[in-house]
Amino acid sequence: MKKIKEWFGFFLLKASAILILGIVVLLLLFIGIQGAKVINLEFLFSFPKEGMTSGGIFPAVFGTVALTLITTFFSIPFGIGAAIYLSEYAKEGRLVSFIRASIRNLAGVPSIVYGLFGVALFVQSLNLGASILASGLTLGLLTLPWVIAVSEEAIKSVPKSFREGALALGATKWQTTRLVLRYATPGILTGAILGLSRAAGETAPILFTGVCFWLPKLPGSIFDQFMALPYHLYILSTQHYDLEKVRPIAFGTAFVLVSFVFGLNLIALIIRTRLRKDYG
Amino acid sequence: MDKITTEDLSLYYGEKRVISSINLSILENNITAIIGPSGCGKSSFLRCLNRMNDLILNSRLTGKIFLDGKDIHGNNTDVVEIRRKVGMVFQKPNPFPKSIYDNVAYGLRIKGIKKTSQVSEIVEKSLVASGLFKEVKDELHKSAMELSGGQQQRLCIARALAIEPEVLLMDEPCSALDPASTFKIEDLMSELKKSYTIIIVTHNMQQAARVSDWTGFLYLGELIEFNETSKLFTAPREQLTENYITGRFG
Ligand SMILES: Nc1ncnc2c1ncn2[C@@H]1O[C@H](COP(=O)(O)OP(=O)(O)OP(=O)(O)O)[C@@H](O)[C@H]1O
Numbered sequence: 001m002k003k004i005k006e007w008f009g010f011f012l013l014k015a016s017a018i019l020i021l022g023i024v025v026l027l028l029l030f031i032g033i034q035g036a037k038v039i040n041l042e043f044l045f046s047f048p049k050e051g052m053t054s055g056g057i058f059p060a061v062f063g064t065v066a067l068t069l070i071t072t073f074f075s076i077p078f079g080i081g082a083a084i085y086l087s088e089y090a091k092e093g094r095l096v097s098f099i100r101a102s103i104r105n106l107a108g109v110p111s112i113v114y115g116l117f118g119v120a121l122f123v124q125s126l127n128l129g130a131s132i133l134a135s136g137l138t139l140g141l142l143t144l145p146w147v148i149a150v151s152e153e154a155i156k157s158v159p160k161s162f163r164e165g166a167l168a169l170g171a172t173k174w175q176t177t178r179l180v181l182r183y184a185t186p187g188i189l190t191g192a193i194l195g196l197s198r199a200a201g202e203t204a205p206i207l208f209t210g211v212c213f214w215l216p217k218l219p220g221s222i223f224d225q226f227m228a229l230p231y232h233l234y235i236l237s238t239q240h241y242d243l244e245k246v247r248p249i250a251f252g253t254a255f256v257l258v259s260f261v262f263g264l265n266l267i268a269l270i271i272r273t274r275l276r277k278d279y280g
Numbered sequence: 281m282d283k284i285t286t287e288d289l290s291l292y293y294g295e296k297r298v299i300s301s302i303n304l305s306i307l308e309n310n311i312t313a314i315i316g317p318s319g320c321g322k323s324s325f326l327r328c329l330n331r332m333n334d335l336i337l338n339s340r341l342t343g344k345i346f347l348d349g350k351d352i353h354g355n356n357t358d359v360v361e362i363r364r365k366v367g368m369v370f371q372k373p374n375p376f377p378k379s380i381y382d383n384v385a386y387g388l389r390i391k392g393i394k395k396t397s398q399v400s401e402i403v404e405k406s407l408v409a410s411g412l413f414k415e416v417k418d419e420l421h422k423s424a425m426e427l428s429g430g431q432q433q434r435l436c437i438a439r440a441l442a443i444e445p446e447v448l449l450m451d452e453p454c455s456a457l458d459p460a461s462t463f464k465i466e467d468l469m470s471e472l473k474k475s476y477t478i479i480i481v482t483h484n485m486q487q488a489a490r491v492s493d494w495t496g497f498l499y500l501g502e503l504i505e506f507n508e509t510s511k512l513f514t515a516p517r518e519q520l521t522e523n524y525i526t527g528r529f530g
């Protein structure tokens with residue numbers, strides 16, 4: 001009887017794992033097969049032509065990569081900094097609990113709300129205009145709560161005995177924090193990159209803050225507008241005057257976007273296994 | 281010479297008192313053993329002496345502790361300085377997930393000793409002292425996590441010795457060791473006592489009797505008896521002590 005129960009339990013777990021895997025594979029196959037028809041170097045590295053009905057998606061690829069970099073520069077340092085402060089230096093109390101609760105809540109705010117907030121703060125109040133910088137900052141805000149939460153989690157999961165070991169050897173608070181951070185790094189990086197990969201696929205926050213449907217040239221500075229893969233895909237699949245004709249290009253764009261996100265996740269995975277190995 | 285003195289030392293975790301007004305003097309260059317049943321506060325007491333309980337948020341300490349006559353909770357006492365002088369080997373081995381070499385070198389590096397030749401020399405010396413060197417000399421750059429439990433404990437001892445503390449607190453250092461390594465550590469302690477003051481917590485009464493000069497018996501947070509080891513084990517003054525060392529409880 002116990003055996004059967006155990007077998008059944010495992011069966012359920014296995015079945016759900018296979019189901020999820022199946023859905024992912026199906027999705028990828030679908031996008032892959034459709035996208036593969038149009039993807040080649042030419043597609044990746046040339047501008048759209050004839051009202052987007054032919055040509056490539058280079059400006060959108062460039063825009064998304066640049067945007068993700070700006071997001072990274074903003075959210076990673078501030079996110080990790082805030083996590084270090086919260087977990088190591090802040091005195092536990094009402095204020096800190098309140099800050100923590102706010103961060104959790106912020107992580108659940110819909111991305112379109114970040115978009116509106118970005119317009120109000122970066123585009124208008126800070127006068128950055130609709131620009132890749134404003135969009136990057138908005139996406140940075142969007143990922144910040146996530147980066148803070150995963151970093152704090154990673155820092156907390158470092159065993160207390162390391163901390164004690166270092167302090168007992170006469171390490172100062174900062175030296176101990178640095179040691180703890182080394183062990184938290186795989187967790188922090190993995191979490192942060194996953195957050196970034198999510199941000200890279202967002203449309204709503206960049207919609208009002210700087211993304212453009214069509215630009216004849218690449219952004220020359222961080223104050224210029226830009227094109228981006230998710231928005232390009234959105235236009236091609238719902239807003240274009242000849243939806244049927246651009247459908248293959250839309251699939252190609254989807255494929256590139258998904259590959260970019262997967263690439264980021266893969267980097268996270270590699271970092272994690274590499275560093276875990278060092279830490280035994 | 282008294283190295284450490286405690287005056288009316290009590291420790292609370294929240295409302296619970298785990299150390300009750302302990303008055304104790306630890307002699308320099310002596311080995312002092314702390315014995316007592318599980319949960320009686322041995323580790324907690326030891327952790328008071330290098331202010332390790334500062335980390336535990338709901339802990340509260342009353343009374344005084346003096347190191348060389350200086351209050352370790354005094355206003356102008358630097359806790360980092362205290363911990364450099366009062367080294368600690370924990371109950372569970374806690375090597376850093378670094379190489380064997382880097383584990384021992386860590387304390388030196390954070391102290392600002394960076395010269396490679398000097399660091400290597402001290403690392404080797406410390407590993408020799410803790411009896412680990414022979415086993416690992418060809419693989420100093422292997423991860424410490426790959427060592428056995430007993431080897432890890434000796435690594436932690438080497439790590440503590442490297443920064444040359446004046447006092448060494450050892451919390452059941454042999455609980456993960458086989459008899460052979462246990463004897464090695466005991467020999468080491470007798471050797472170290474020339475230059476260090478050692479306080480060891482142990483569950484093993486033969487060990488306390490073998491290595492220590494003084495023994496204190498803790499029971500429910502109170503220091504029931506403190507005396508020269510030879511006297512405490514042969515002619516205990518208190519009934520509780522006698523019950524404990526004859527194995528009638530604990
Ligand atoms: N961080 C903590 N918070 C609350 N209570 C604690 C904490 N650490 C220890 N205690 C309690 O304090 C008492 C003394 O614990 P301590 O670890 O000092 O015992 P011990 O004598 O070292 O025992 P053992 O021989 O099993 O290691 C125990 O009742 C324990 O439950």
Ligand SMILES: [Mg+2]
Pocket residue numbers: 322323324371451
């Ligand atoms: Mg203990």
